[in-house]
Amino acid sequence: MSPELTSDQGMRVVAALEAAWADDSDALAALVRGGHGERALAVLVAQYGASRVQSMLLVVTGIADLEGADQQQALAQLREGLVSHMTTVALSMMSGWARSAGDDVQATGDLARHVLQAILTAYVLVPCLLGRDALVQADQADRSISEIGAGIGDAAVEEQGDEAVRVSSPAGTSHA
Numbered sequence: 572m573s574p575e576l577t578s579d580q581g582m583r584v585v586a587a588l589e590a591a592w593a594d595d596s597d598a599l600a601a602l603v604r605g606g607h608g609e610r611a612l613a614v615l616v617a618q619y620g621a622s623r624v625q626s627m628l629l630v631v632t633g634i635a636d637l638e639g640a641d642q643q644q645a646l647a648q649l650r651e652g653l654v655s656h657m658t659t660v661a662l663s664m665m666s667g668w669a670r671s672a673g674d675d676v677q678a679t680g681d682l683a684r685h686v687l688q689a690i691l692t693a694y695v696l697v698p699c700l701l702g703r704d705a706l707v708q709a710d711q712a713d714r715s716i717s718e719i720g721a722g723i724g725d726a727a728v729e730e731q732g733d734e735a736v737r738v739s740s741p742a743g744t745s746h747a
Contacts, residue, residue, distance in 0.1 A: 575622065576615060576618060576619060576622075580610070580615050581619070583602060583605070583609075583612065583615060584612075584615050584616055584619045586598070586602055587599060587602045587603075587612055587615075587616055587679065587683050588616070588619075588683050588686065588687060590602060590680070590683075591679075591680040591681075591683035591684050591687070592683075592684070592687065594680075596676060596677075596680065599676055599679065599680050599683075600676045603674055603675075603676050603679050604674070611669070611672070611673060611674065612679050613668070613669040613670075613672035613673070613675075613678065613679045613682050614666075614669045614670065616669065616679065616682055616683050616686055617665045617666050617668070617669035617682065617686065618669075619686065620662075620665055620685075620686030620689055620690065621662045621665065621666070623686075623690050624658065624661075624662065624689050624690060624693045625658070625662075627690060627693045627694055628649075628654070628658060628693055631693070631694065632645070632649060632654075633645070634646060634649065658693075661689060665682070665685070665686065665689070668682055668685075669682060
């Protein structure tokens with residue numbers, strides 16, 4: 572799995588995902604320009620996407636809940652299967668796309684939207700490929716993610732005066 576992003580890189584990526592989701596090309600252009608010495612935004616977006624997809628894969632398959640030899644055996648079985656192969660190909664393509672995007676705002680926005688799609692697809696498709704037990708695990712993972720507020724599908728919060736207003740999440744649900 573890719574090393575995690577720094578706090579500043581993570582905030583830049585989340586801002587880029589929000590800008591891409593909202594189709595805000597001005598905000599995305601400012602984020603792509605970045606600052607002196609910062610890594611290319613597209614590369615950071617791809618790294619974030621790979622990390623989240625890999626984490627989601629471990630959660631929805633139940634491997635994240637295992638320990639020791641059981642976890643190693645489950646990882647070995649996962650690596651032999653189609654899901655692992657498809658994930659590796661998709662993440663490799665995403666990484667190549669990121670390297671070729673450079674400072675292109677449109678390409679970075681397209682990549683960011685596809686990263687969001689990949690995360691949501693991993694959440695839905697993997698359990699379907701693995702069967703009913705994985706669907707139950709995905710439901711449990713959804714509750715866990717909601718409880719800790721770490722999912723990409725969490726509703727964004729906008730500050731308006733003294734009150735916080737929840738807005739639509741990428742999943743399309745709205746929270747008041």
